[in-house]
Amino acid sequence: MSLNDIKTRIAAAESAAGREPGSVTLIAVSKVQPPERVEAVLESGHRIYGENYVQEAQRKWPAWRARYPDCSVHMIGPLQSNKAKQAVELFDAIHSLDRISLARKLAHQMAEQGRSPQLFIQVNTGDEPQKAGILADELPGFIAACREMGLNPYGLMCIPPESQDSTPHFRLLRRLAKENGLTGLSMGMSADFESAIAEGATHVRVGSAIFGARDYS
Numbered sequence: 001m002s003l004n005d006i007k008t009r010i011a012a013a014e015s016a017a018g019r020e021p022g023s024v025t026l027i028a029v030s031k032v033q034p035p036e037r038v039e040a041v042l043e044s045g046h047r048i049y050g051e052n053y054v055q056e057a058q059r060k061w062p063a064w065r066a067r068y069p070d071c072s073v074h075m076i077g078p079l080q081s082n083k084a085k086q087a088v089e090l091f092d093a094i095h096s097l098d099r100i101s102l103a104r105k106l107a108h109q110m111a112e113q114g115r116s117p118q119l120f121i122q123v124n125t126g127d128e129p130q131k132a133g134i135l136a137d138e139l140p141g142f143i144a145a146c147r148e149m150g151l152n153p154y155g156l157m158c159i160p161p162e163s164q165d166s167t168p169h170f171r172l173l174r175r176l177a178k179e180n181g182l183t184g185l186s187m188g189m190s191a192d193f194e195s196a197i198a199e200g201a202t203h204v205r206v207g208s209a210i211f212g213a214r215d216y217s
């Protein structure tokens, strides 16, 4: 298990960037991983996990939460509006708020359930037509609309285009957060979390570098 290696690399990247030790939150992305791999990381004391699919999280996490009550589970994958209820029940943070219809459903469910998961708005920093996320130009209007609904977004999230250097995307996300008065920056995955930390990431989402490759077969 390479959780400790990743923690060491995060600490080194924090230090290299002149950032406070511990200022970056590591989300261990446990989607699709065999339960024994996740249990090994739970046993070692790590408590913050990321999932992409509501149904998978519903299947896995109630039992783990019963054994490790101080766990938090972050939704990092695309969220269908008809899963808003379950998402608000299950998750401590949602990183994929990417459209008004979803914001409305989440606002309704949060009021109904009296729960307030931390919210990150997903930004389509590469302007990719097939990718989810709010376009940079539309972000101020989207944030204003969220605030009018009573939502209080905590930060921004991005998934840079696969074939490009991530750094300009991380920089753009940081600038957008600053311009819009948001604190959280969810950026960086197994391949690029160190450059994300250099650019100010508050949350990195690391899966395969901790757990090994995912087997989708």
Ligand SMILES: *Cc1c(COP(=O)(O)O)cnc(C)c1O
Pocket (backbone or CB within 6 Å): 029, 031, 052, 076, 077, 159, 189, 190, 191, 205, 206, 207, 208, 209
């Ligand atoms: C799967 C996933 C990750 C983790 O990816 P790795 O390359 O395995 O670290 C991070 N963020 C999102 C949004 C994901 O879907």
